[in-house]
Amino acid sequence: MLICDEKVKELEKIAKKLRFDIVTMIGSGKPGHLGGSCSIAEIIAVLYFHKMRHDPKNPEWPDRDRFLLSKGHAALTQYAALAELGYFAMEELDTLKELGTILQGHPEMLRVPGIEANTGSLGQGLSIACGVAMAGKLDKKDYHVYCILGDGEIAEGQVWEASMTAAYYKLDNLVAILDKNGIQATGPIVERYDTNPHPDKWKAFGWAVSEIDGHDVRQVADAIDKADQVKGKPVMIVANTVKGKGVPFAEGKADFHHGIMTQKQYETARKLFEE
Amino acid sequence: MNRQNCRTVYGQTLLELARQDERIVALDADLSKSTMTRLLQQEFPERFFEMGIGEQNMVSTAVGLALSGKIAFVNSFAVFAAGRPYDQIRVSVCIGKVNVKIIGSSCGISDFGDGATHQSIDDIAIMRAIPNMTVLSPADGIETKKMTKAAVEYEGPVYIRINRNEMPDVTDENEPFEIGKPYVILDGTDVTVFATGYMVYKALMAAEQLEKDGISLRVVNVSTLKPVDEDAVKKLADGVKGVVTVEEHSIIGGLASAITFILRSAPVPIEAVAIKDTFGQSALDYEQLLEHYGLTDTAIINAVKNVLK
Numbered sequence: 001m002l003i004c005d006e007k008v009k010e011l012e013k014i015a016k017k018l019r020f021d022i023v024t025m026i027g028s029g030k031p032g033h034l035g036g037s038c039s040i041a042e043i044i045a046v047l048y049f050h051k052m053r054h055d056p057k058n059p060e061w062p063d064r065d066r067f068l069l070s071k072g073h074a075a076l077t078q079y080a081a082l083a084e085l086g087y088f089a090m091e092e093l094d095t096l097k098e099l100g101t102i103l104q105g106h107p108e109m110l111r112v113p114g115i116e117a118n119t120g121s122l123g124q125g126l127s128i129a130c131g132v133a134m135a136g137k138l139d140k141k142d143y144h145v146y147c148i149l150g151d152g153e154i155a156e157g158q159v160w161e162a163s164m165t166a167a168y169y170k171l172d173n174l175v176a177i178l179d180k181n182g183i184q185a186t187g188p189i190v191e192r193y194d195t196n197p198h199p200d201k202w203k204a205f206g207w208a209v210s211e212i213d214g215h216d217v218r219q220v221a222d223a224i225d226k227a228d229q230v231k232g233k234p235v236m237i238v239a240n241t242v243k244g245k246g247v248p249f250a251e252g253k254a255d256f257h258h259g260i261m262t263q264k265q266y267e268t269a270r271k272l273f274e275e
Numbered sequence: 276m277n278r279q280n281c282r283t284v285y286g287q288t289l290l291e292l293a294r295q296d297e298r299i300v301a302l303d304a305d306l307s308k309s310t311m312t313r314l315l316q317q318e319f320p321e322r323f324f325e326m327g328i329g330e331q332n333m334v335s336t337a338v339g340l341a342l343s344g345k346i347a348f349v350n351s352f353a354v355f356a357a358g359r360p361y362d363q364i365r366v367s368v369c370i371g372k373v374n375v376k377i378i379g380s381s382c383g384i385s386d387f388g389d390g391a392t393h394q395s396i397d398d399i400a401i402m403r404a405i406p407n408m409t410v411l412s413p414a415d416g417i418e419t420k421k422m423t424k425a426a427v428e429y430e431g432p433v434y435i436r437i438n439r440n441e442m443p444d445v446t447d448e449n450e451p452f453e454i455g456k457p458y459v460i461l462d463g464t465d466v467t468v469f470a471t472g473y474m475v476y477k478a479l480m481a482a483e484q485l486e487k488d489g490i491s492l493r494v495v496n497v498s499t500l501k502p503v504d505e506d507a508v509k510k511l512a513d514g515v516k517g518v519v520t521v522e523e524h525s526i527i528g529g530l531a532s533a534i535t536f537i538l539r540s541a542p543v544p545i546e547a548v549a550i551k552d553t554f555g556q557s558a559l560d561y562e563q564l565l566e567h568y569g570l571t572d573t574a575i576i577n578a579v580k581n582v583l584k
Contacts, residue, residue: 062344109342109371117342117373121366127332128367131339131347138300138321139343158363161332168327 003221007050011217014049014084015041019246020273021080025096025103028266032096035243035256037076039181039214040148043239046220047146048081056086059113065143066116066132070125070159071150071179073258075107078115087114123156125149126176130165133174133234144228147176152184154195160205166234167206174234175227176207179214181243187254202236214239246272276443279416282380285437286311288423289348293319296427300340302326302333303350309439310350310380330355334363334375341374346427352386353379353395353436357402368432369407376426377402382412382436383472383523384555387564394555395436400528402434403501409454410501411435414475415444418498421452429454438473438523440561445476446496455499457507463491466579467512469534470521471497474548474570478521481575490579497530508537517582521548523570546578 018041026032048054052065069078076096083090088102095101102111106120116132119125129147136143149159166174178198182189189195199209208230212219220239227235243257244250247269250259261269293299293315302324307313316323324340326333330351337347349356356379357364368375379402384394402410411426411433413419419437426433445460460475461482470478475496482492495511497503512518518538522530531547538545550568558564565571 117338118366118370121362124331124335124363124367127335127363128339128342130332131336131341132343133339134324134336135340135343135345138345158329158331158335161327161329162336164327164329165332165336169324 003050003218008217011042011045011050015045015217016273017084018045018077018080020270021083021093022076023247023266023269023273025076025079025093026261028261028263031258031260033073033076033258034247034250034261035183035253035259036071036074036150036179036181038245038247038250039241039243040074040077040179041245042215042217043148043177043179043220044077044081046217046224048085050221051224052146053143056114059087063141063143066129066145068116068119068125068129068145068147069107070119070147071122071153072106072120072125078107079103082112082114088112122153123158126159126162127165129174129176130162130169130171133166133171134169136173143173145174147174149176149178151178151180151182151195151198152189154178155193163202163205163207170232171234172231175224175237176234177237177239179241180238181241183243183252183254183257185254185257198238206233207236208233209236209238211238211240214241215245278441278443280441281413281416281419281437282309282311282439284416284419285378285423286314288420290314290318292424292427293322296346298344298346299348299427300324300345301348301350302337304328304330304333304355306351306380310378312348312350330359331363334360335367337375338367338373346374346376348376348378350378350380352393353382353398354393356380357395357398357434361401365405369405372407372431374430375432377434379434379436381439383438384564384568385439385523385561387558387561390557391554396525396550396555397528398436399500399524399530403528403533407432408501409433410499411454412471412498412500413437414472414496414498415442415446417444417448418446418452422498425452425454436472442473443476445479455502455504457504457511458496458498459493459511460496461492461494463493465491465515466517466519466582467493467495467515468519468521468575468579469495469497469508469530471500471530472523474521474523477570477572478575480572481579484572485576485579490583492579500530500533503533503537505537508534509541512538512541512543515543517579518543518545519548519575519578519582520545521575525550525552527552544582546582548574548578
């Protein structure tokens with residue numbers, strides 16, 4: 001399914017809107033996971049608004065494609081997408097992290113329609129995705145399972161346990177996307193706990209691997225299309241991204257992994273993404 | 276007294292249930308010969324998942340299967356089923372009340388030969404501490420069978436700890452099992468003994484001996500360690516002169532903690548027979564190891580006499 005120019009423009013616009021929602025949700029004077037949420041905006045836009053088979057009116061539709069956000073702290077992007085699609089009311093976005101809200105700091109499946117599993121304790125999402133993919137095979141369903149991981153997160157040993165499961169069980173209905181934004185909470189990954197080289201590691205673990213610019217909507221869409229066609233093995237798409245992408249004062253900054261925007265920064269950011 | 280191995284009973288029951296309910300799947304981490312999930316594996320190879328020696332991934336993978344409509348049984352030794360993947364059980368299973376069953380085999384010090392690394396003296400404590408988790412501990416093969424069925428019928432996370440060795444039948448085949456209910460195995464008037472797992476049998480042995488001294492024990496099988504029916508426990512402790520708890524587990528966080536907290540306002544002395552905040556070790560014989568840690572009928576008799584002083 002080649003993506004047309006119009007669709008590309010539309011998805012770029014959606015990614016911009018998701019960033020607007022992210023900034024608005026966080027607001028000023030309060031910390032929020034701005035950086036890692038902005039780095040996956042295009043990927044989320046392509047998955048939810050182009051690739052995935054899903055129904056906001058029927059979140060538990062058995063034949064839906066599944067999405068698991070293993071790096072659960074980036075839930076703001078997913079919350080924004082789900083709200084824009086009508087899984088729940090847009091007004092809910094104003095309640096992020098408030099006592100009693102459905103929108104917890106990390107996603108909870110029993111609170112939010114469209115959230116498949118509880119993630120945020122890092123390293124668990126890919127294993128869950130494997131289980132969903134294994135069930136799909138067992139039930140002879142044709143759904144796909146998509147999972148976003150962070151490049152800091154993959155220091156968790158469980159990720160590599162899961163990578164072996166996916167290869168061993170030939171989970172070609174599973175596509176993982178590595179949000180390679182290069183920065184973890186305390187700074188650049190290469191200076192702290194380098195998890196590179198990414199493509200080589202995943203290849204060695206039995207995965208088909210591609211590498212793309214994670215902010216290029218066309219590349220994201222094409223890579224997922226190709227991944228869906230791969231037979232006999234799971235696919236890892238290494239998406240090169242920028243932490244805080246689109247927000248100039250946050251781009252590439254570890255401080256905005258979970259940073260606080262001043263009122264001025266907040267207004268600047270909102271203006272950037274306003275229609 | 277008929278004796279059964281609870282692991283074998285569990286494996287056979289899981290297979291029988293799997294024949295009737297195609298949602299049931301089993302995952303194991305290279306211990307299927309010991310946990311007895313190999314019985315299911317032999318008949319339904321496509322519904323058995325060998326997960327390699329990786330318990331954390333096994334638990335989260337079970338979550339994915341359960342989220343897709345399966346009833347996922349996760350199997351390993353109790354130490355590796357409850358301890359190693361604690362965070363996975365907490366986050367990916369329990370916050371979302373996912374329909375995953377964790378089977379902790381070779382619980383307590385029942386894996387007598389393997390030593391402290393393989394003996395679970397804290398699994399009840401950590402599993403009880405997680406919200407939404409149900410914690411079960413069968414007293415014999417009869418109860419193991421009923422509990423496995425109950426775990427399938429119950430929608431949500433369940434932990435079952437299963438002894439490695441043969442145990443005498445002590446429960447009533449005809450009594451239906453209900454999660455949460457403490458069962459009176461022997462009624463008596465002087466002291467109530469709340470016991471769980473293999474220790475129920477030890478309590479019955481103690482009762483038999485104490486009867487000769489004119490002391491009457493009420494032996495209660497607390498086979499659900501969470502949730503515990505507080506009113507039932509209070510009633511069973513009402514009118515007796517003392518209470519004793521008995522478990523093959525640390526004195527911290529297990530049956531002793533549960534019962535003493537429920538009876539905190541009751542006007543009865545309480546004694547606990549349990550492993551006293553120490554790790555296990557190897558022994559060539561299970562009974563010898565139990566004796567070393569004071570988990571014997573004699574220890575129960577002494578505790579009873581203490582509360583009667």
